[in-house]
Amino acid sequence: MGNPPRALPSGLATALVFGASGAVLVLEILALRLVGPYVGVTLQVSSSVIGISLAAIAYGTWLGGRLADRYDPRALLAPALLLAAVGTAVTLPLVRFGGEVLRGGAAPAVLLLAALAVFLPAFLLSAVSPMVVKLQLSDLERTGSVVGRLSSIGTLGAITATLLTGFVFVAAVPSSWIIIILAVLLAAAGLVLGWWLRQASPLPGKPRTRAVIATVGLVGAGLGVASPTPCDVETAYHCARVQEDPSEPGGRELILNSARHSYVDLDDPRNLEFAYIQWIGAVADTLPSGPVDALHLGGGGFTMPDYLRATRPGSDQLVIEIDGGLVDLDREKLGLETGSDLRVRVGDARVGVADQPSGSHDFVVGDAFGHLTVPWHLATEEMATDIARVLRPGGIYVQNVIDYPPDRFIRAELATVAAVFPHVAVISSDAALAGAEGANFVIVASAAPLPVVEIRRRLAKAAEPGTMLTDQPLADFIDDARVLTDDYAPVDQLLAG
Numbered sequence: 001m002g003n004p005p006r007a008l009p010s011g012l013a014t015a016l017v018f019g020a021s022g023a024v025l026v027l028e029i030l031a032l033r034l035v036g037p038y039v040g041v042t043l044q045v046s047s048s049v050i051g052i053s054l055a056a057i058a059y060g061t062w063l064g065g066r067l068a069d070r071y072d073p074r075a076l077l078a079p080a081l082l083l084a085a086v087g088t089a090v091t092l093p094l095v096r097f098g099g100e101v102l103r104g105g106a107a108p109a110v111l112l113l114a115a116l117a118v119f120l121p122a123f124l125l126s127a128v129s130p131m132v133v134k135l136q137l138s139d140l141e142r143t144g145s146v147v148g149r150l151s152s153i154g155t156l157g158a159i160t161a162t163l164l165t166g167f168v169f170v171a172a173v174p175s176s177w178i179i180i181i182l183a184v185l186l187a188a189a190g191l192v193l194g195w196w197l198r199q200a201s202p203l204p205g206k207p208r209t210r211a212v213i214a215t216v217g218l219v220g221a222g223l224g225v226a227s228p229t230p231c232d233v234e235t236a237y238h239c240a241r242v243q244e245d246p247s248e249p250g251g252r253e254l255i256l257n258s259a260r261h262s263y264v265d266l267d268d269p270r271n272l273e274f275a276y277i278q279w280i281g282a283v284a285d286t287l288p289s290g291p292v293d294a295l296h297l298g299g300g301g302f303t304m305p306d307y308l309r310a311t312r313p314g315s316d317q318l319v320i321e322i323d324g325g326l327v328d329l330d331r332e333k334l335g336l337e338t339g340s341d342l343r344v345r346v347g348d349a350r351v352g353v354a355d356q357p358s359g360s361h362d363f364v365v366g367d368a369f370g371h372l373t374v375p376w377h378l379a380t381e382e383m384a385t386d387i388a389r390v391l392r393p394g395g396i397y398v399q400n401v402i403d404y405p406p407d408r409f410i411r412a413e414l415a416t417v418a419a420v421f422p423h424v425a426v427i428s429s430d431a432a433l434a435g436a437e438g439a440n441f442v443i444v445a446s447a448a449p450l451p452v453v454e455i456r457r458r459l460a461k462a463a464e465p466g467t468m469l470t471d472q473p474l475a476d477f478i479d480d481a482r483v484l485t486d487d488y489a490p491v492d493q494l495l496a497g
Helices: 010-039 043-070 077-089 091-101 107-126 128-136 140-172 175-196 207-226 275-284 303-311 324-333 349-354 381-390 408-418 452-461 471-478 491-496
Strands: 239-244 251-256 259-265 293-297 316-321 342-346 361-366 391-403 423-428 439-446 467-469
Touching (some): 010 043, 010 077, 010 107, 043 128, 043 491, 077 091, 077 107, 077 128, 077 175, 091 107, 091 175, 128 140, 140 175, 259 303, 275 391, 275 439, 275 452, 293 349, 303 316, 324 342, 349 381, 361 381, 381 391, 408 471, 423 452, 452 467, 467 471
Parallel strands (some): 293 361, 316 342
Antiparallel strands (some): 239 251, 391 439, 423 439, 423 467
């Protein structure tokens, strides 16, 4: 038997395991952002990306261990890093061109796009750790301590990469550039490691093979830089863009990820394009005349705040929007003008509501979404209770909800709001209320009797009329739906239908 391969210096082994594990987590976090514009950002999408990443780690670790037992790991480490660099470089074109074909939320499309976004580079990077472990196992009596130390180093690398990506990298650099920079760093690490280990070439094989691999990497990086991005701006939460309405000179549509979120008429803030915002406007118009104190949970394109500013001058409005980058985009492209009458607080809506004084608002608008889903912690009985506390005795709460047949989420959310407010109604289209199609639903709630007759009169006059259910028809619609609480709020599962 020949002599076992010489172990790596401890510092180098630590750096390789730390860096490879960290790179996998960077790719996993970025994968969620890369696929969002095409299939949304839902629990199913997150689960797919995490599941595919774990599969890549499992298979990569298994293959790395097998190869380390058959070949000298010192000859495999540099090629693994260089191939991972190529796999990382081709991620952008694979996702951006593949995403156009796989648009939508179908499970097979989500899984395939997640695989294109993360599997190959994560698979290759995961092979590094078992190769390093093999090299360091020169003394069987120290197997436990060696494996334990390197495993902990890998975990620390993953934790560090997760925190840096979430708190620093994404906020400072677009995702596409993080991918390209990571590919360059992996390639540089592979080349330096190959030189240090005194390999004849970092990549074993014929010159033609090496040239093909290098070309693929360069072409992948070039396509990644040149491939069309669906974003005007990439915020900390969204791939956002604004597109013009060809039929309306001042019309602008805000697209977040792959969903139409808001329509803004720069020339006429009273022009409410989307049906659900017309219905919210109809409810707002029934409030007592004069200025109102309004609280908006979610800003989007600031359509409703601008409408209230135009129809009720002197109103005091506060918008709580979690995405500061989106607020900047609204100012730049959607004509948002903030001031003493329209203030913006960047932060989580639930935290923001908790900070509001009791009985401080006449009108609360819940229009916060993660893609097409109301964030679960904004859909619970505890959240509705806090909103009721913030409202004045005659104040009205309206909440925008999107659901699809069999309408499990909207029924549960209505049951939840009705558990807090004594007077509740829901507005939508006849087809949606009959369970024939997916649509927006607007929940209307108050501690005082609702102006049902006046709301219905205004709904009938809207460009897209809505139907309002109250009393027994509403109870029949809710049926036996379960109230959502902080302990039980499976919003994504209810929407999955």
